[in-house]
Amino acid sequence: MRADSGDGHPVLTVEDLTVVYEVETPVTAVKEASFTLAAGEILGLAGESGCGKTTLAYAINRLHKPPARIASGRISFHDRDGEDIDLLGLDEKRLRAFRWSQLSMVFQGAMNALNPVLNIRAQLEDVLIEHDPGLSRAERRARAADVLRRVGVDPLRLVSYPHELSGGMRQRVMIAMAMILQPQVMIMDEPTTALDVVVQRDILREIVRLRDELGFAVIFITHDLPLLLEISDRIAVMLRGEIIELGTADEVYRNPRHDYTRRLLGSFPSLSGSRGSFIRTGVEEEA
Ligand SMILES: Nc1ncnc2c1ncn2[C@@H]1O[C@H](COP(=O)(O)OP(=O)(O)O)[C@@H](O)[C@H]1O
Ligand SMILES: [Mg+2]
The missing domain is CATH 3.40.50.300 (P-loop containing nucleotide triphosphate hydrolases)
Known part of the structure; x- marks a missing residue:
């Protein structure tokens, strides 16, 4: 083998x-x-x-x-x-x-792990702030929009809160989050x-x-x-x-x-x- x-x-x-x-x-x-x-x-x-x-x-x-x-x-x-x-x-x-x-992970039931009080943009940007603090705000915004687009979610959704998204969309957001640092x-x-x-x-x-x-x-x-x-x-x-x-x-x-x-x-x-x-x-x- x-x-x-x-x-x-x-x-x-x-x-x-x-x-x-x-x-x-x-x-x-x-x-x-x-x-x-x-x-x-x-x-x-x-x-x-x-x-x-x-x-x-x-x-x-x-x-x-x-x-x-x-x-x-x-x-x-x-x-x-x-x-x-x-x-x-x-x-x-x-x-x-x-x-x-x-190495990133998308957990079982991850779509329910999004923070209910933060919009999608804030949650994607948090990962960037923690791991890539040198990025400007504009760069962070662009990266968040780009990764969301890649997983098939309209970047207009950046300002949505988790409860405003379907289960499938929330799971796509979790995948976007796992991908954002490549x-x-x-x-x-x-x-x-x-x-x-x-x-x-x-x-x-x-x-x-x-x-x-x-x-x-x-x-x-x-x-x-x-x-x-x-x-x-x-x-x-x-x-x-x-x-x-x-x-x-x-x-x-x-x-x-x-x-x-x-x-x-x-x-x-x-x-x-x-x-x-x-x-x-x-x-x-x-x-
Ligand atoms: N906290 C725990 N304490 C004791 N046994 C556990 C615990 N978590 C999981 N197990 C046991 O470990 C085994 C594997 O579980 P798990 O990795 O969740 O399997 P899977 O993801 O394939 O469903 C199971 O027999 C489960 O009962
Ligand atoms: Mg399991």
Whole structure:
């Protein structure tokens, strides 16, 4: 099995990561997980509820809190200057600078995490003020408008408050916020699960398009494996804390190695006979 998807050099390497919830009967939520994320690739992480996906995502971001503890393993980030950053060795200050600017996360249910008393512009600009204090007010405004446009929200919405936006729009705003500092990696944990199917598809299509345009890498997490097949370059399947399957989306679709993967695939409505036809239409068209 190849460690990366091909041409892209690795941006993130996770090795033998084990995360334990130190409760009365300790729960090993992530067991010796290893994978590499290549620059610009979309890696789908699938598995049923409770298998450890969110725990893994939080640990990579070092956002896990007690009782969760990283029991062992290594996480390295390979930045644009070719420097390797040992994520488990960063102190809080360097970690804060690192998050958002190099690695950002869209949380499960993030659309409800917007501040209800600030308009969208203020929330986007806050990220810039914190991480890029040298920007002028005009530059900040331009960046906020630009990133909103990129995720398909009219910049007129900058002056809107969260309650004035639909769920889909709020989720797009969260994605805009995660993108605004142009990180190399975005982790998206069930970003569209709460949305209806049509809105979900629109947003997924947008994420693939933005990746094609801007070249960031994505770890896209969902319990919905068929959906992942449509947008991912490679797919990892988790079962009870372990990555039991890792391969290109085509390999996983055509030749799953595990019965469990086969079961997750079982619900795939084969409308066209080929994977990815819905979302990738138009994206992969030959010039
Ligand atoms: N705070 C906690 N204390 C103890 N166990 C937890 C805690 N949070 C999550 N877990 C356990 O860790 C496992 C993985 O959970 P989670 O990472 O949320 O899975 P997923 O995101 O795949 O649904 C589950 O068995 C869950 O019960
Ligand atoms: Mg989860």
